[in-house]
Amino acid sequence: MIYIIGSGIAGLSAAISLKMSNYPVTVITKRVQGGSSYESRGGIAAATAPNDSPELHAQDTIAVGDGLCDVKSVDYFTREALEAIETLEKWGFEFDKDLRLEAGHSRRRVHHRMDSTGMFLTNFLLKLATKLGINIVEDRVMALKVRGNVVKGFITTGGVSIDDADSVILATGGYAYLWSYTSNPRDNTGDGVALAFRAGAVVGDLEFVQFHPTVTVIDGESFLLTETLRGEGAVLINDKGERFAFKYHEKGELAPRDVLSRAIYNEYRLGRRVYMDLKPIDNFEIKFPSVNEFLRRHGLTRNDLIPVVPGAHYSIGGVRVNIRGESTIRGLYAIGEVANTGLHGANRLASNSLLEALVMGINMPLHIGEDWEGPDLNDGEVLNVKLPSGSREMGLEEIRRLNWDYLGIIRDGDELSRLISIYEDVYLTGIDEWSNAALISYLTAKAALMRKESRGSHYRADYPSRDDARFRRRIYFRMMD
Ligand code: FAD
Incomplete structure (x- = not known):
C-alpha cells in the first residue's frame, strides 16, 4: 500500500493519478478540507498562450529566484506545466477561458477559476477521489518508522500503526502558519518537515519564507488580497495618499513579493498605514467574487480603502527531494509545499507552487517504480x-x-x-x-x-x-x- 499524508492539491492529485494507474493508495489527513490548497486563489502558472513558452516561464522563475533556483527543476516544472493543465482538463476540471497576469510574470499565464481556484480545484479532486473509491482517513501522522534508511510506515494520534508501507508520500504542506500574521490556515505548522527531519531526512532552504505583501485582517478575520488584484489594476496608497510602491521598485505594485512586502513593512515602520485601492479594477464584482463577498461580509465595498499588512505565506524550504519527490530516505517521498525541489530558489514566482504540487502529484506513477536516486546535495x-x-x-x-x-x-x-x-x-x-x-x-x-x-x-x-x-x-x- 502507498500511503499519502495530506489531502491538499499535491496529495489528492497523487492519489488520483496513482489510483488511475492501479496502485493501491490510502490518504491520511489532519483535515480533509485543510491546508493552503483550499484557500489558494490566484491560480496555476503554465505557458500555454501562443505568445508564451516554457523557456520564458523558466526565465521569469529564475529572475525572481535570486540566484538559487535549481535550473534542472525549473526546466522540468515549466515544461511539465502544459501537460499538468491538460491532465486536469482531461479529468474534467474547467478553467476560466482567460489567462491572468501576476507579479514577476512577463506573460499572461495564470490559469484560474474565478478568484477561488484552490477551492474549486480541491473540491473537484475530492469528488473525483471519492468516485474512484480512494480511502481518505482523518487522522494526524505523528512519527515515521524508518529502518536502515528505508521508510517502513508511521504512527498516528488516532492509534494507527503501519509497518509494511510500500512507500510513504508526504504531502503535508508548509510551515507559514508559524508567524502571527499569515495567509495560511491553522493546519500548516510544519508537521511534515519535522516528521522527515526526526526520521533522519535532509531538509533545506528553511530560511526562505515568503511573505505575501497584501493580507488584510478585518474584525479578526485574515484574508489574502490576491496578486491578481494588482495585476488587474489595484494600487497601494499610504495614509498620506501617496502611491508609494514606485519609490521602492520600478514596477511599483507589481514588484517582486519580497520587495513589496518590505516596502509596506517600511511604511508601517515610518508610522504610516497602508491601504489597497480597488477602484481602478474593471468589472471587479465579476472578476473577484470572493473578495467582493469578503468585503460585503464586513460591511465594506470596493469603494472603501482596504487596510493591508504583509503576512507569512509560503515556505520555500522543506524536505530536500529531487524532481520525482525522492527524499534522502528510501521510499519516503515529499511533494508540494512540504518539498524543497529548488524550483523557487530564494523567492517563489506567484502561481508556481500549485504548479509544483500538481506536477509532482500527477507524475507520481511515472516515478514510483523507478530506481531510487534521491536528491543531489552538492549545491550546499x-x-x-x-x-x-x-x-x-x-x-x-x-x-x-x-x-x-x-x-x-x-x-x-x-x-x-x-x-x-x-x-x-x-x-x-x-x-x-x-x-x-x-x-x-x-x-x-x-x-x-x-x-x-x-x-x-x-x-x-x-x-x-x-x-x-x-x-x-x-x-x-x-x-x-
Ligand atoms: P496543503 O494544501 O497545505 O495541504 C496539506 C495537507 O496536509 C492538509 O490536508 C493537512 O491537513 C495535511 N497535514 C498536515 N500535517 C499532517 C499530519 N501530520 N498528518 C496528516 N495530515 C497532515 N499558490 C499558487 O501557486 N497559486 C495561488 O494562487 C496561491 N494562492 C494562495 C493563497 C493562499 C491564501 C495561500 C495560503 C496559499 C496560496 N498559494 C498559491 C500556495 C499554495 O496554495 C500552496 O503552496 C499549495 O496549495 C500547497 O499544496 P499542498 O498540497 O502541498 O499542501
Missing part, C-alpha cells in the same frame, strides 16, 4: 544538528509571536541569536504539533543566522547585500543521532 552544505535538550513547553501562539518579532520580514543577527537561545530551552524532541512547530522555528532561525546576506525572501538588516561568493549555496540540515 549538509550540517548535522544535535537537538538541544530543553524541557520547556511552549504554546503555538507564543511561537508565532516570537517568529513574527525575531524571524520576520527584516532579520538581524543579534535578534536571531536571541531567538535561537530561547528555542534551545524548549522541548524540541517531542512529537506534538507545538514541539514540531518549535523545532521548525529553531532550524529556520539557525539557517537565517547562518545566511549572512540578503537574498530573495531572506532579508538581513545587518547584511543587506547579496553575497554570491559565500552564499550561492543551500543550507541543509540533518539530525545527528
Whole structure:
C-alpha cells in the first residue's frame, strides 16, 4: 500500500493519478478540507498562450529566484506545466477561458477559476477521489518508522500503526502558519518537515519564507488580497495618499513579493498605514467574487480603502527531494509545499507552487517504480544538528509571536541569536504539533543566522547585500543521532 499524508492539491492529485494507474493508495489527513490548497486563489502558472513558452516561464522563475533556483527543476516544472493543465482538463476540471497576469510574470499565464481556484480545484479532486473509491482517513501522522534508511510506515494520534508501507508520500504542506500574521490556515505548522527531519531526512532552504505583501485582517478575520488584484489594476496608497510602491521598485505594485512586502513593512515602520485601492479594477464584482463577498461580509465595498499588512505565506524550504519527490530516505517521498525541489530558489514566482504540487502529484506513477536516486546535495552544505535538550513547553501562539518579532520580514543577527537561545530551552524532541512547530522555528532561525546576506525572501538588516561568493549555496540540515 502507498500511503499519502495530506489531502491538499499535491496529495489528492497523487492519489488520483496513482489510483488511475492501479496502485493501491490510502490518504491520511489532519483535515480533509485543510491546508493552503483550499484557500489558494490566484491560480496555476503554465505557458500555454501562443505568445508564451516554457523557456520564458523558466526565465521569469529564475529572475525572481535570486540566484538559487535549481535550473534542472525549473526546466522540468515549466515544461511539465502544459501537460499538468491538460491532465486536469482531461479529468474534467474547467478553467476560466482567460489567462491572468501576476507579479514577476512577463506573460499572461495564470490559469484560474474565478478568484477561488484552490477551492474549486480541491473540491473537484475530492469528488473525483471519492468516485474512484480512494480511502481518505482523518487522522494526524505523528512519527515515521524508518529502518536502515528505508521508510517502513508511521504512527498516528488516532492509534494507527503501519509497518509494511510500500512507500510513504508526504504531502503535508508548509510551515507559514508559524508567524502571527499569515495567509495560511491553522493546519500548516510544519508537521511534515519535522516528521522527515526526526526520521533522519535532509531538509533545506528553511530560511526562505515568503511573505505575501497584501493580507488584510478585518474584525479578526485574515484574508489574502490576491496578486491578481494588482495585476488587474489595484494600487497601494499610504495614509498620506501617496502611491508609494514606485519609490521602492520600478514596477511599483507589481514588484517582486519580497520587495513589496518590505516596502509596506517600511511604511508601517515610518508610522504610516497602508491601504489597497480597488477602484481602478474593471468589472471587479465579476472578476473577484470572493473578495467582493469578503468585503460585503464586513460591511465594506470596493469603494472603501482596504487596510493591508504583509503576512507569512509560503515556505520555500522543506524536505530536500529531487524532481520525482525522492527524499534522502528510501521510499519516503515529499511533494508540494512540504518539498524543497529548488524550483523557487530564494523567492517563489506567484502561481508556481500549485504548479509544483500538481506536477509532482500527477507524475507520481511515472516515478514510483523507478530506481531510487534521491536528491543531489552538492549545491550546499549538509550540517548535522544535535537537538538541544530543553524541557520547556511552549504554546503555538507564543511561537508565532516570537517568529513574527525575531524571524520576520527584516532579520538581524543579534535578534536571531536571541531567538535561537530561547528555542534551545524548549522541548524540541517531542512529537506534538507545538514541539514540531518549535523545532521548525529553531532550524529556520539557525539557517537565517547562518545566511549572512540578503537574498530573495531572506532579508538581513545587518547584511543587506547579496553575497554570491559565500552564499550561492543551500543550507541543509540533518539530525545527528
Ligand atoms: P496543503 O494544501 O497545505 O495541504 C496539506 C495537507 O496536509 C492538509 O490536508 C493537512 O491537513 C495535511 N497535514 C498536515 N500535517 C499532517 C499530519 N501530520 N498528518 C496528516 N495530515 C497532515 N499558490 C499558487 O501557486 N497559486 C495561488 O494562487 C496561491 N494562492 C494562495 C493563497 C493562499 C491564501 C495561500 C495560503 C496559499 C496560496 N498559494 C498559491 C500556495 C499554495 O496554495 C500552496 O503552496 C499549495 O496549495 C500547497 O499544496 P499542498 O498540497 O502541498 O499542501
